Amino acid sequence: MKKTNYLRKIRKAVQKAQDAKRFEHTLGVEYTAAALAMRYGSDIDSARAAGLLHDCAKCLSDEKRLSICRKNHIPVTEVERKNPFLLHAKAGAYLAREKYGIKDPDILNAIRSHTTGRKNMSLLEKIIFVADYIEPGRKHAPNLTDIRKLAFLDINRALVEILKDTLRYLEASGGDIDPMTEETWRCYSALLKQPDA
Ligand code: DGI
Ligand code: FE
Numbered sequence: 001m002k003k004t005n006y007l008r009k010i011r012k013a014v015q016k017a018q019d020a021k022r023f024e025h026t027l028g029v030e031y032t033a034a035a036l037a038m039r040y041g042s043d044i045d046s047a048r049a050a051g052l053l054h055d056c057a058k059c060l061s062d063e064k065r066l067s068i069c070r071k072n073h074i075p076v077t078e079v080e081r082k083n084p085f086l087l088h089a090k091a092g093a094y095l096a097r098e099k100y101g102i103k104d105p106d107i108l109n110a111i112r113s114h115t116t117g118r119k120n121m122s123l124l125e126k127i128i129f130v131a132d133y134i135e136p137g138r139k140h141a142p143n144l145t146d147i148r149k150l151a152f153l154d155i156n157r158a159l160v161e162i163l164k165d166t167l168r169y170l171e172a173s174g175g176d177i178d179p180m181t182e183e184t185w186r187c188y189s190a191l192l193k194q195p196d197a
């Protein structure tokens, strides 16, 4: 199938699985990821596919997300059991492969890591993580103007700023911090401190 047709097919299928507001966010992440891929020399169609699918499990119930994980032997951590919305990333990667036919492991990893990040992310994983945070429909995060600019100047620095603000928000709101979010923050703030970073 031609690449453009395949993206159109995914877009239509995701539209059916999401409410209108979430789908608008999905389209925002698709084109923001495409723009970042242009900037950093990553594959544009992979960025679009990952952007389209990153929240494909977002409009399911927590029960459904938990049952997808249980049935498919996807490990669920303690924090995820308490906050099953976090599982939309892992369940989304599963659905991307099984329901939407994605085989590229880099796209699947980008979906899986899009909420907490992880250490040593690929360029595509970073692009999706950042695009999710800065897409034009986002309004409420602090420092968005600066982070949007930074995303196109230095993606690793943008990553650290996003993680810092996310951890700060979770601390202020009393949300459970997933150890993975902290590990990602540690990994990339240490990287920035290296003299040649
Ligand atoms: O699905 P989206 O809303 O588009 O974006 P997302 O998948 O990045 O999810 C955003 C939410 O995830 C945001 O409210 C912060 C939250 N989050 C990120 N890391 C953690 C977390 N929530 C908890 N409880 N723990 C984390 O470590
Ligand atoms: Fe998400």
Ligand code: FE
Binding pocket: 025, 029, 054, 055, 132
């Ligand atoms: Fe999202």
